[in-house]
Amino acid sequence: MKIAIYARVSTERQEKEETIKSQLEVLRDYAKQNSYSVIDEYIDDGWSGEMMARPELDRLRDDANKGMFEGVLIHSPDRLARNYAYQYLIQEELEKKKIKLLFVNHEISDNPEDQLMLGFQGLIAEYEKAKILERTRRGRLAKARRGQIIGSIPPYGYDYVKKTEKREGYYKVNESEASVVKTIFSMFVKDKKSLRGIVRELTLKGQKPRGGGAKWGRSSVARIISNTSYTGTTYYNKYYSCETENSQQKYRRLKRTGRRLRDKSDWIAISIPRIIEKTLFDQAQNQLVENMRLSPRNVKYQYLLKGMVICGECGLHFYGSPNHGKTYYRCSNRNKRFPFKKDCKASIVKTTTLDLLVWQSIAKAIQKPEIITEQVKRYQERHHTQQQEIQKELERTTSKLSKLDAKESRLLDAYSGKVISLDQLKEKVRVIKVEREALEQQRQKTESEGRSYPHNVVKGVRYYCKAISRRLNTLSFDERQTILRLLLNEVEINDQTVLIKGVIPVNTEHPVKERIAMAHSNTVSTTSCSLDPQVRVRRSLPAHLSQSNPDFPYRSHWK
Known part of the structure; x- marks a missing residue:
């Protein structure tokens, strides 16, 4: 019997682990043992079973219309499709052309019992995928809430240090790339360069992107400028996957290739090393908005x-x-x-x-x-008065912080003298920590308002x-x-x-x-x-x- 072999893996990770190779070896051995004549092999590397539109599956269906083979050999029903409706549709389409579906792990006949079993296998595969996705989702959320990094591909400017038995993986600053990131922000905010101008400067300086490409792209520079990770905080659960509308692409490896922003209350903050100061980052975001507003376009x-x-x-x-x-x-x-x-x-x-x-x-x-200088002089007078008030506010805040330090010291003395328990100490120190963080934020805000005025x-x-x-x-x-x-x-x-x-x-x-x-x-x-x-x-x-x-x-x- 003349047959076609169909194999599929759903992720790049499976590709790298060569599971497609092991699939093909099993299929070829099975065909040889049963004296099948293999006409062609159809291999979808890294394509989701949720997608009906797959390049090699479509080629197989086209060749089936031409009557090139009498059967299709597949490792198992879930390799054909993870969605039972798609699986049944392809099966019915092939059967109308008198083409038999053959599975290595389960021989299928035309009797009702075997057809029922095939249907059950399709439903179980669909259920199994949903269960894996939900378990993976919950596990990643729990990991992110513990402040652990999700994923091993860091933003430009960082390296990912793999996890070991003793610790989780984390990001560390790549000094060479971080220097480029700082240069990009400086050129954008201080020198007022456009994205195109930044790309030109990086190219002239011989700075290449991480992938080793010949030059930077404007979109890459824009992503760096708008990435909050450089301020010391990255976010997990920021986006959710969705199907794109009106896509012109015929084949997509995944069903949900688009991304939509979640409500900010769902984001999970994860601390990482800081490369850019928050004030500089905020200025860059304002500059992006300003550039968009003043863009000349055509x-x-x-x-x-x-x-x-x-x-x-x-x-x-x-x-x-x-x-x-x-x-x-x-x-x-x-x-x-x-x-x-x-x-x-x-x-x-x-x-x-x-x-x-x-x-x-x-x-x-x-x-x-x-006309202008007269108003500048008046503003300088008002500014001097404001600075005096700001200085008094800073002194009050510093005094409150000193009192918190003294209070914390007394609590430690009380615990050493067994006046309070460890649980009581932890609770009181936690309250002090919250108060200290609030005062530190207030002091930073006051200091930013009290910048010196040029003389x-x-x-x-x-x-x-x-x-x-x-x-x-x-x-x-x-x-x-x-x-x-x-x-x-x-x-x-x-x-x-x-x-x-x-x-x-x-x-x-x-x-x-x-x-x-x-x-x-x-x-x-x-x-x-x-x-x-x-x-x-x-x-x-x-x-x-x-x-x-x-x-x-x-x-x-x-x-």
């Missing part, structure tokens, strides 16, 4: 204030909208669809009018820097304005947009008033004059200005910068 029309205009009535962004050859800014509330209400009545604004108004307002502030801000503003004012009348569209994005947080439209909320770009790491020269050379490029967000002064400056325009009813104010 646009037909140019909008000088793209991503910067805010509706003062509803708080949503204005977006650029062309209409009969003219362009306008309009509130995105107008795009809402049922059941969301269009409850904003903000008027549309001509881009030429608003762009001109804002640019002239900025130009006036640059040419007359005292040379006024001088820096004057140098900055002088450097830009030299070229105000010769700047291109892209150069003007670059300067606006550097100097503005947002432009808020309230009825007949335009409120300009600005940023004072000051950096204390280098001399101000030197930084300005670097930031505004003849090119005024977006990548040449590396002003650190943590030392920028982001304050509203409520000084008037009135700008009248007889053709435009809006008035602009600096804030």
